[in-house]
Amino acid sequence: MKNRLLASLSLAFWGAALLYFYLSGRLGGHRGGEPYLVPGLQPLVGAAGLLLLALAVGMFLRRTPVILGSVGSGGVSRRGATAQILAFVVLNLPVATALCVTQDRFGAAAVRNRGIATDFASLPAAAVAGAANVLPAAPPTAVAPATVAPSASSSSSPNEPPLPGETPAADQSDNEVPADIAAALPKSPDGHLLVNVVDLLMAAEDDTLRPQFDGKTVEMIGQFMPADDAAAPAATTTRGVPTANRFRLVRMFMVCCAADARPVAVNVEAPQPPKLAEMGWTKVVGTVAFTQDGERHNVFVRSQSATRTEPPKEAMLF
Amino acid sequence: MAGSWFHFNLSDFAFSFLGVLFESIPFLLLGALASGLIEVFVPARLMTRLLPKNPVGAIALSGLLGAIFPMCECGVVPVIRRLMGKGLPTACAVTYLLAAPVVNPIVAVSTLAAFSGQRPWVVVGFRLVLSYAVAVLVGWLVNRLRPEEFLRPQVLETLPGRAGRRTAFRFGALPAFAGVGTDAGRGTTTAAALVTPFTGEAQTDAATGEPASLAELEAVEEELRPTFGRRLLLALNRGAEDFLDVAVFVVVGAALASVFNTAIRQEAIQPLASNPWAATGALMLLAFFIAVCSTSDAFIAAALGRDFKLYAKLGFLVFGPMFDLKLLLLYSLVFRRRFVVLLGVGLFVLIGLICVRLSVVLN
Numbered sequence: 001m002k003n004r005l006l007a008s009l010s011l012a013f014w015g016a017a018l019l020y021f022y023l024s025g026r027l028g029g030h031r032g033g034e035p036y037l038v039p040g041l042q043p044l045v046g047a048a049g050l051l052l053l054a055l056a057v058g059m060f061l062r063r064t065p066v067i068l069g070s071v072g073s074g075g076v077s078r079r080g081a082t083a084q085i086l087a088f089v090v091l092n093l094p095v096a097t098a099l100c101v102t103q104d105r106f107g108a109a110a111v112r113n114r115g116i117a118t119d120f121a122s123l124p125a126a127a128v129a130g131a132a133n134v135l136p137a138a139p140p141t142a143v144a145p146a147t148v149a150p151s152a153s154s155s156s157s158p159n160e161p162p163l164p165g166e167t168p169a170a171d172q173s174d175n176e177v178p179a180d181i182a183a184a185l186p187k188s189p190d191g192h193l194l195v196n197v198v199d200l201l202m203a204a205e206d207d208t209l210r211p212q213f214d215g216k217t218v219e220m221i222g223q224f225m226p227a228d229d230a231a232a233p234a235a236t237t238t239r240g241v242p243t244a245n246r247f248r249l250v251r252m253f254m255v256c257c258a259a260d261a262r263p264v265a266v267n268v269e270a271p272q273p274p275k276l277a278e279m280g281w282t283k284v285v286g287t288v289a290f291t292q293d294g295e296r297h298n299v300f301v302r303s304q305s306a307t308r309t310e311p312p313k314e315a316m317l318f
Numbered sequence: 319m320a321g322s323w324f325h326f327n328l329s330d331f332a333f334s335f336l337g338v339l340f341e342s343i344p345f346l347l348l349g350a351l352a353s354g355l356i357e358v359f360v361p362a363r364l365m366t367r368l369l370p371k372n373p374v375g376a377i378a379l380s381g382l383l384g385a386i387f388p389m390c391e392c393g394v395v396p397v398i399r400r401l402m403g404k405g406l407p408t409a410c411a412v413t414y415l416l417a418a419p420v421v422n423p424i425v426a427v428s429t430l431a432a433f434s435g436q437r438p439w440v441v442v443g444f445r446l447v448l449s450y451a452v453a454v455l456v457g458w459l460v461n462r463l464r465p466e467e468f469l470r471p472q473v474l475e476t477l478p479g480r481a482g483r484r485t486a487f488r489f490g491a492l493p494a495f496a497g498v499g500t501d502a503g504r505g506t507t508t509a510a511a512l513v514t515p516f517t518g519e520a521q522t523d524a525a526t527g528e529p530a531s532l533a534e535l536e537a538v539e540e541e542l543r544p545t546f547g548r549r550l551l552l553a554l555n556r557g558a559e560d561f562l563d564v565a566v567f568v569v570v571g572a573a574l575a576s577v578f579n580t581a582i583r584q585e586a587i588q589p590l591a592s593n594p595w596a597a598t599g600a601l602m603l604l605a606f607f608i609a610v611c612s613t614s615d616a617f618i619a620a621a622l623g624r625d626f627k628l629y630a631k632l633g634f635l636v637f638g639p640m641f642d643l644k645l646l647l648l649y650s651l652v653f654r655r656r657f658v659v660l661l662g663v664g665l666f667v668l669i670g671l672i673c674v675r676l677s678v679v680l681n
Contacts, residue, residue: 010565018343036336037337045344052347059558091566094569094573097332098331106334109325110334112583113583114579115585255432255614256341256614258333259337259341259576260615
């Protein structure tokens with residue numbers, strides 16, 4: 001009885017946890033945090049939660065006992081009660097602890113430890129193409145003018161460029177870069193080009209996009225991280241600008257789950273040291289500029305303003 | 319903190335840990351339920367009928383089964399456990415175990431997408447071929463071993479035709495009709511015990527204590543065949559038990575991987591990129607510690623930047639799905655500890671050597 005109870009409790013706990021995260025929206029980052037999984041995988045978690053709950057009920061109602069933590073092919077285990085209780089603890093305690101302490105986001109330390117990508121070559125091109133607002137990676141294709149109104153499900157933050165899928169699909173047969181990128185991109189109410197971090201990194205690598213972005217006033221959001229010389233060499237922005245006046249605007253780029261999320265960032269230089277909270281959501285308005293370091297082109301933004309803003313609807317880029 | 323290579327934050331760890339679990343649980347459950355269905359519905363002789371009699375041919379075919387029955391590395395362990403109980407030769411099981419998480423269409427497509435602009439077809443080709451070759455080689459080597467040398471006793475006892483300290487009519491060897499965890503084994507080291515499902519009533523046949531052959535198993539299965547509904551319930555229960563068995567190890571593996579993912583500065587390995595041996599070894603170790611699944615590891619490998627060349631990234635892509643922190647623990651469900659360690663070291667050395675040799679073409 002006890003063993004069957006432990007097993008069904010474990011299944012029920014896991015099932016309830018999965019279902020709670022899915023139904024509450026925490027799994028997708030819809031409660032102010034970051035998503036744990038890409039949208040395509042989230043329903044699987046909900047389904048798994050339901051199934052685990054059903055299995056818990058079935059396990060509890062069966063009349064034959066269960067050996068929890070049996071190792072092998074499901075045969076009778078030699079494990080005693082102590083080993084089974086230990087298996088129960090290992091199965092549930094770490095998960096319960098994590099559920100209690102998680103803040104549904106990565107902090108600055110984790111972001112730094114993962115290594116911040118500041119050049120497009122560090123990103124998987126095909127996956128980035130979906131996250132970019134501008135153009136697919138290679139070959140460049142035209143972006144239709146933003147004449148179609150954003151859908152009702154577009155991001156809640158007016159500062160966030162429309163998510164992929166909310167702007168008309170690019171004409172895949174047209175490999176021409178638009179003559180005027182300013183006409184192709186969405187704009188803020190103030191007339192600034194709405195871009196995200198990936199757009200600028202992509203532009204830095206592209207000979208035709210670079211001159212089109214150079215000197216343009218853009219608006220983008222990301223999480224604020226102070227610069228340090230090791231991570232953001234002075235050569236990547238204007239020479240002579242003090243470190244205190246430089247920072248990074250970071251977005252997390254996820255492929256499957258939070259564990260593989262990688263930070264991407266654009267360097268920003270401000271006229272004065274910004275007074276912003278680390279990892280706080282920040283809106284930057286500024287002009288795009290490029291530097292060259294050997295064969296590598298770096299992009300940065302000379303900010304006119306950097307202000308605190310609300311998190312976007314989708315905290316991570318997919 | 320800027321110079322420190324280790325900084326642990328519980329909240330960051332929890333976020334990564336739960337991310338890994340949320341991603342892996344559905345596939346783990348799928349694999350466990352598949353193993354339960356195999357246990358109950360797959361006839362005992364099917365494996366021996368499907369595979370060529372020639373061991374070399376059987377092992378070679380097993381390496382390609384992932385193309386038809388793809389399975390992620392978490393889910394494949396409970397599946398092969400059951401398949402061996404159904405008569406799949408152990409060498410074939412090991413080959414399938416190593417190959418299935420990589421040699422399948424899903425991983426091929428994700429690798430193509432991840433390496434777009436970085437010679438994707440070259441990477442996919444080398445990844446699939448190298449993974450297949452390594453899996454088949456390991457299977458061929460395992461074929462030269464006796465199962466007692468590398469299988470855990472509990473798994474060994476379930477193999478058809480095996481004699482263990484316990485009766486061969488263990489629940490794995492008599493898949494469809496035995497309840498789990500009954501008293502059948504207690505004190506009855508030679509008697510065969512058949513247990514009616516869901517009632518716990520033990521039926522003791524006129525046991526001879528001799529190991530059961532596949533033919534005997536099939537005969538008993540046919541005689542005691544319950545309704546489809548009861549068999550399905552049994553399959554689901556078996557799947558649930560397999561899930562719990564495996565989940566313990568996934569939790570530990572995910573926790574260790576999340577510590578590495580969040581607390582250790584990964585830029586520390588960048589200086590190793592210039593040396594082929596160091597670069598390949600470092601990326602293979604990275605694959606071991608971060609323990610991401612084979613459908614997403616290609617994106618991480620592709621994002622490792624220009625400093626690491628393709629041959630080093632290939633090591634990451636081939637070694638990781640075959641042996642990482644989670645798998646180290648999952649394999650111990652089936653294999654003896656010594657074999658698991660030797661397997662890990664052997665794969666590391668073999669794949670590392672091949673990848674460094676490939677540096678002349680994959681630069």
